Amino acid sequence: MGSLILAGKPVVGVNNNTDFLKPVAEGTVTAVATPLYKGRRTQLWEVKISQGDVLLAASTLRTMVVQ
Numbered sequence: 001m002g003s004l005i006l007a008g009k010p011v012v013g014v015n016n017n018t019d020f021l022k023p024v025a026e027g028t029v030t031a032v033a034t035p036l037y038k039g040r041r042t043q044l045w046e047v048k049i050s051q052g053d054v055l056l057a058a059s060t061l062r063t064m065v066v067q
Contacts, residue, residue, distance in 0.1 A: 010066045014042075018059040024051055033061075041065050 029051050037044040042064045049057040 011063050012066055013061055014064050015062040016059060018047075018057055020057045022054060022056050024056055027051055029056060036060070041067075 029049055031047055031049045033045050033047045035043060036046050042062060045061045045063070047057075047059040047061060048055060049059070
């Protein structure tokens with residue numbers, strides 16, 4: 001998993017749990033990330049990936065700011 005930068009500090013993923021619900025062979029998919037918890041050092045995100053109204057995958061991602 002790659003790292004991000006948040007306010008000049010690197011952010012790394014510490015846990016990712018993804019359930020793949022349906023396959024997709026072509027077309028455009030959309031991912032929507034919603035913060036569930038935004039703390040000073042860690043964050044928890046819910047990510048839903050869909051194609052139109054069809055949910056393809058659901059994920060939770062915990063990130064941590066590296067000091």
